[in-house]
Amino acid sequence: MSWKDRERGYHHGNLRQALIEAARALIGEKGPAGFTFAEAARAAGVSAAAPYRHFRDRDALMADVAAQGFERFEAALAKAWNEGKPEPMIAFHHLGRAYLHFARTEHAYYSAMFESGLSPDATPELRAASDRAFGVLRGAAETLCAQLPAGKRPPVLMVSLHIWAISHGVASLFGRGDSGRRKLPMDADELLESAVLVYLNGLGLGRA
Amino acid sequence: MSWKDRERGYHHGNLRQALIEAARALIGEKGPAGFTFAEAARAAGVSAAAPYRHFRDRDALMADVAAQGFERFEAALAKAWNEGKPEPMIAFHHLGRAYLHFARTEHAYYSAMFESGLSPDATPELRAASDRAFGVLRGAAETLCAQLPAGKRPPVLMVSLHIWAISHGVASLFGRGDSGRRKLPMDADELLESAVLVYLNGLGLGRA
């Protein structure tokens, strides 16, 4: 926003970040395949050769968009979960809403993170950011599992992967703001909430 | 396969289908964004102008790939479900395996169907094929719900969407044959099976 408007001299001063933002905006408009190195440069108001000072190629730029997406995703999830306060089940509900909210309002990031065809190992930074975001889900699953009697506790990793899969499935099939959405009598929030309630009930975590 | 090898004259004879297959193969190699009209023509052994006799543009070709994918998907799911025989829970288990198996072995189709950025309404044929495939899941959900006492029956549509979301979530996060996979101590089949068992248990459909 600011860098386009503000007068700038020969040096941009913040080109790396400007390119990431340009790429994210273009992904938002035209899908994960919808941006080009040259286009991102143009959007940042810079010559086509300039991006090479900061990124080896298009994939490196994409990886940085995705990594930044995971960082914001982690922050959004952590804030919603809020360490399980005031009460784990309520916090967990908030977590699910935040997941869908992020996928919907930041679907450019979400695309870069999950639908760009990028390997999670493309970059150590990407890998680490992705792991940290998943860590929030895992922590939440841990807290919930701890509420079960010791003999009935399922593996925490498994539960967190289940939750992730359900959330991602709902988000990518029904939670898109864009044209990919299908028309249904219930929305993504309702679907995720009901699915998770049934799932938790299946674990033995019925509503108190 | 056959059309590349076989000697052909001026007329290809089956270009439409050959282009669909070429596009599918290219998607399989390079992801949903990884084919081009010209490339598909080349792969089919035909001039770059030839595809225009059969498809308006790249998107129309993509839509046909996706529609064909949904048809095969439906066939694979229907065969696995086998009308709930020999026993609904067992057939349902087969259905889940078939879902993942299709996503893994036919991931080019799966990409075209779910990750190409194509609207489900791009084409009436696509829409119809997609609905028929979902119909198999819905039918299975119906049979399972019917096993519950009348007062405890959840809405069938909701249950089928839940199942779809879980399956899609597991398939797209953990079930890829390609580089997108994450390394985990359990595989996609185990994750889907365990998630569905917990979910069904939550519905009141614990193992007999």
Added chain:
DNA sequence: TGTACATCAGTGAACGCGCGTTCACTGATGTAC
């Protein structure tokens, strides 16, 4: 405080390339008689 210099981010021109799209065409096929 001022000057010289090293560093480095961004320029702009250039290149080859493959794509999408159009066009008048041509050769194969099938059908009417």
Added chain:
DNA sequence: TGTACATCAGTGAACGCGCGTTCACTGATGTAC
């Protein structure tokens, strides 16, 4: 059975375009003295 003709699928040449990438360059910034 043979001939004339209509149909239509595929050709190949042409076009303009934007992309990726390189290169020697230039102008701004900061630092040493």
